[in-house]
Amino acid sequence: MHINTFDHYQTRNSLIHRLDPRVKVVVTVLLILSNVILPDGAWLAFALTWGMLLFCSLFARISPRFLITRSFVALPFAFAAVTAIFTIPGQAVFEFNISSWHLTASDAGLIRFFSILIRGWISVQMAILLTASTPFPDLVHALRHLRIPDIIVATISFMYRYLFVLSDETVRLLRAREARSASLTGKRKRGGSIRWRARVAGSMAGQLFLRSYERSERIYNAMLARGYRGTLMTLNPHEMQPKDWALGVIALVMLVIIQIVGRNYSG
Amino acid sequence: MPIVHDTHLQDKLASCIEHPNGCLLAVENLSFSYPDGHAALHNVSLHIEAGEKVALVGPNGAGKSTLMLHLNGIFLGDGQIQIAGMQMDKASLPLIRAKVGMVFQNPDDQLFSPTVFEDVAFGPLHMGLPEAEVHARVERALEQVGMQIYAQRLSHHLSMGEKKRIAIATVLAMNPEILVLDEPSAGLDPRARRSLIELLRQMPMTMLASTHDMRLVQELLPRTVIMDQGHIVADGPTDELLTDQALLEAHGLEQP
Amino acid sequence: MLPTLPLLRPDALHIPDGFLNLTVAIIFWILTVIFIGVAVRKTRGQFGERQIPLMGVMAAFIFAAQMINFPVAGGTSGHLLGGALAAIVLGPWAGMLVMTTVVGVQALIFQDGGLVVMGANIFNMGLLTALIGYGLYRGVQGRSRKARLTIAGVAAWLSVVAGALLTAFQLWLSGTSALRVVFPAMLGVHVIIGVGEALITVAALAFIWQTRPDLLTEEEPKGGRGWIFGGVLISLAVVLISPLASAFPDGLERVAMNVGFIGTGLDAPFEILPDYTLPFLGETGMSTILAGIVGMVVVAGLALGVMWLLRRPAQAES
Ligand SMILES: Nc1ncnc2c1ncn2[C@@H]1O[C@H](COP(=O)(O)OP(=O)(O)OP(=O)(O)O)[C@@H](O)[C@H]1O
Numbered sequence: 084m085h086i087n088t089f090d091h092y093q094t095r096n097s098l099i100h101r102l103d104p105r106v107k108v109v110v111t112v113l114l115i116l117s118n119v120i121l122p123d124g125a126w127l128a129f130a131l132t133w134g135m136l137l138f139c140s141l142f143a144r145i146s147p148r149f150l151i152t153r154s155f156v157a158l159p160f161a162f163a164a165v166t167a168i169f170t171i172p173g174q175a176v177f178e179f180n181i182s183s184w185h186l187t188a189s190d191a192g193l194i195r196f197f198s199i200l201i202r203g204w205i206s207v208q209m210a211i212l213l214t215a216s217t218p219f220p221d222l223v224h225a226l227r228h229l230r231i232p233d234i235i236v237a238t239i240s241f242m243y244r245y246l247f248v249l250s251d252e253t254v255r256l257l258r259a260r261e262a263r264s265a266s267l268t269g270k271r272k273r274g275g276s277i278r279w280r281a282r283v284a285g286s287m288a289g290q291l292f293l294r295s296y297e298r299s300e301r302i303y304n305a306m307l308a309r310g311y312r313g314t315l316m317t318l319n320p321h322e323m324q325p326k327d328w329a330l331g332v333i334a335l336v337m338l339v340i341i342q343i344v345g346r347n348y349s350g
Numbered sequence: 351m352p353i354v355h356d357t358h359l360q361d362k363l364a365s366c367i368e369h370p371n372g373c374l375l376a377v378e379n380l381s382f383s384y385p386d387g388h389a390a391l392h393n394v395s396l397h398i399e400a401g402e403k404v405a406l407v408g409p410n411g412a413g414k415s416t417l418m419l420h421l422n423g424i425f426l427g428d429g430q431i432q433i434a435g436m437q438m439d440k441a442s443l444p445l446i447r448a449k450v451g452m453v454f455q456n457p458d459d460q461l462f463s464p465t466v467f468e469d470v471a472f473g474p475l476h477m478g479l480p481e482a483e484v485h486a487r488v489e490r491a492l493e494q495v496g497m498q499i500y501a502q503r504l505s506h507h508l509s510m511g512e513k514k515r516i517a518i519a520t521v522l523a524m525n526p527e528i529l530v531l532d533e534p535s536a537g538l539d540p541r542a543r544r545s546l547i548e549l550l551r552q553m554p555m556t557m558l559a560s561t562h563d564m565r566l567v568q569e570l571l572p573r574t575v576i577m578d579q580g581h582i583v584a585d586g587p588t589d590e591l592l593t594d595q596a597l598l599e600a601h602g603l604e605q606p
Numbered sequence: 607m608l609p610t611l612p613l614l615r616p617d618a619l620h621i622p623d624g625f626l627n628l629t630v631a632i633i634f635w636i637l638t639v640i641f642i643g644v645a646v647r648k649t650r651g652q653f654g655e656r657q658i659p660l661m662g663v664m665a666a667f668i669f670a671a672q673m674i675n676f677p678v679a680g681g682t683s684g685h686l687l688g689g690a691l692a693a694i695v696l697g698p699w700a701g702m703l704v705m706t707t708v709v710g711v712q713a714l715i716f717q718d719g720g721l722v723v724m725g726a727n728i729f730n731m732g733l734l735t736a737l738i739g740y741g742l743y744r745g746v747q748g749r750s751r752k753a754r755l756t757i758a759g760v761a762a763w764l765s766v767v768a769g770a771l772l773t774a775f776q777l778w779l780s781g782t783s784a785l786r787v788v789f790p791a792m793l794g795v796h797v798i799i800g801v802g803e804a805l806i807t808v809a810a811l812a813f814i815w816q817t818r819p820d821l822l823t824e825e826e827p828k829g830g831r832g833w834i835f836g837g838v839l840i841s842l843a844v845v846l847i848s849p850l851a852s853a854f855p856d857g858l859e860r861v862a863m864n865v866g867f868i869g870t871g872l873d874a875p876f877e878i879l880p881d882y883t884l885p886f887l888g889e890t891g892m893s894t895i896l897a898g899i900v901g902m903v904v905v906a907g908l909a910l911g912v913m914w915l916l917r918r919p920a921q922a923e924s
């Protein structure tokens with residue numbers, strides 16, 4: 084099994100896919116930013132934002148279903164916002180008792196809760212759309228163009244390459260452990276005491292660290308062999324085209340409209 | 351350790367001493383110990399002329415990879431190394447690295463960029479070539495290994511056989527004069543191995559390949575050098591060495 | 607799908623977009639950028655020309671190591687966040703950069719954590735953990751193996767607890783969660799999760815020590831003595847604030863509101879409903895008691911440790 088099923092890039096031939104990755108990164112971040120600063124209860128503006136997102140995803144020929152299913156990664160965090168329902172002052176909507184505590188849900192609290200949820204949910208879909216429509220190496224180029232320090236961009240690029248190699252290695256280690264501890268079932272508690280289990284896990288981490296460390300030495304040798312002398316040189320395959328500028332500006336205008344709507348029609 | 355077939359070696363040395371620049375690669379009395387004190391090479395001398403195709407065989411831990419890492423200056427041992435008439439030193443290192451195309455055993459170590467294109471472009475880029483030339487070289491190198499359509503693929507999506515080919519392309523893009531391959535056929539299934547052998551057969555340049563694959567040696571590499579415990583113990587025509595049962599057995603090797 | 611997939615997220619520290627307000631997000635972006643800026647400068651040349659492949663592979667290592675888990679009890683499992691480990695083996699600044707990359711890539715590829723809130727996520731999981739992890743460990747540099755491993759474990763535990771507490775604070779400052787709920791909840795969970803972190807970190811270090819002692823016992827420490835000060839200070843803050851904040855959240859909220867700290871970024875500053883009570887989360891809460899006890903023990907341990915350090919200050923250096 085290959086761990087690269089993690090990579091959610093979807094190859095399509097669409098305008099969105101061909102858009103300069105810089106534009107995509109900047110527009111995505113601005114869209115999320117716009118979400119964050121929309122007031123609570125700006126339902127119309129949230130709906131507009133989501134509509135724009137759906138439009139982009141259809142345009143990129145990435146099914147909204149994919150976005151929505153993947154977007155549940157952020158769901159567990161919703162619990163963090165539940166308390167808002169009961170702690171923000173406002174008109175009581177409903178109250179109930181759980182054993183000895185008495186909870187009152189306020190209207191403002193409910194609005195805050197659902198606003199947070201929707202913001203999070205739309206934002207994560209935007210990030211998913213970005214990843215699904217941009218090959219990661221292009222994202223790395225975008226970061227370089229956007230003046231992220233070279234060392235970080237280079238680290239990200241190497242990390243991306245070896246993420247899959249090392250994750251595969253980890254899965255193999257985990258499986259080997261599984262195979263060994265399986266023989267213990269029935270005899271005593273599976274895998275021994277917690278301390279012992281932790282030690283096994285820790286040794287695996289240590290082993291993985293050493294293998295990775297040594298691998299980095301071999302990679303360094305391979306780089307030297309091909310003329311590396313301490314500075315990483317790269318080609319910049321992306322040029323901003325008129326259509327990239329145009330689409331970037333259109334997205335900005337949309338954002339301004341969404342903000343105006345959000346500030347005037349929030350409930 | 352007895353040096354078998356040393357007449358051939360002596361001839362070789364003589365011819366190289368007569369024409370110091372006649373040898374593409376000359377290693378003289380090279381010794382090397384790892385930082386932990388383990389002595390991996392003892393007085394190794396090896397001479398290869400332009401156009402020769404040489405196998406480097408020997409048991410695990412014989413020092414084959416260690417020797418290869420000296421050939422483009424990744425390790426600097428005691429002794430002399432000359433490549434295409436250039437003495438190995440700090441100043442000549444960039445040139446030597448362009449002349450010696452080093453293909454490492456594990457393509458996952460060699461292919462360190464996210465995409466195939468970026469990996470093949472790495473060598474030419476770091477040789478300081480202009481952008482257009484880099485593109486041209488990448489295209490040509492990928493064509494040479496039959497992988498033109500793979501340029502935009504992600505390295506981690508490739509099969510082992512594909513990775514090996516791309517690894518070879520990454521050094522071909524540097525226009526090397528000698529191709530140094532560490533265990534080129536390790537980890538390949540029969541079909542991928544076969545197609546790799548065909549690929550290497552078409553390569554015109556000088557070649558030094560370390561391997562445990564004796565059939566590959568027999569098919570591809572007319573000259574064989576045997577190493578054991580950091581020494582070169584035999585050097586001669588492949589046909590002769592591979593029929594010397596006693597010699598092969600003494601160094602943990604098998605007839606193909 | 608891989609069975610390990612859910613374990614890629616070390617429990618609720620990856621804040622998604624939308625859960626922090628803009629002010630909090632920007633404050634932590636600024637802090638994070640300052641740290642990263644210094645780290646970029648400080649690590650230049652630390653590993654020579656090897657720096658790029660080493661840090662890249664190390665970032666991939668941390669990512670992969672976060673998949674390693676071990677069953678604890680009742681379906682929960684212990685695993686690694688890795689900030690303290692990275693800082694101890696690579697040095698504080700390099701550790702911070704590596705963790706920054708890990709958090710960034712997790713957000714970019716896997717949507718584990720948001721983009722606008724990434725500054726906060728990097729700070730909580732990458733910078734704070736590295737600071738505490740290295741700071742405490744640096745204090746025992748040059749001491750016995752046992753002392754170092756013990757402190758590394760304490761540091762790893764504290765780093766997770768601190769990251770969780772800061773996350774809780776950010777959620778509270780953003781008006782997303784009520785402090786009196788989120789604080790003890792995060793504390794309670796991570797006091798336990800931190801034990802997994804500590805155990806794995808110590809075992810990993812012990813393994814490295816056995817196999818490649820040269821990587822851990824270098825002459826020249828990877829960071830200056832200043833780290834000890836920073837690490838101990840932050841640790842003390844954590845262990846002093848947690849029991850207090852858990853026991854008297856109302857007080858903290860009131861203080862924060864009085865100094866105008868909270869509410870700046872809120873659309874509607876919220877007040878505590880007078881009739882709103884969660885009696886079990888008061889001073890009698892299980893998690894609070896647990897945190898309090900552990901906190902006291904750690905404070906005592908740290909105080910002893912600091913005294914011990916002050917008694918023989920120069921020995922570690924020479
Ligand atoms: N980094 C290292 N540090 C210390 N010793 C090493 C190191 N790398 C290799 N050695 C030792 O040097 C000797 C030669 O190793 P080398 O890798 O060159 O052998 P090899 O002939 O390539 O073997 P194989 O067929 O297994 O690839 C071995 O004994 C090995 O244990």
Ligand SMILES: [Mg+2]
Binds near residue numbers: 416532
């Ligand atoms: Mg070898």
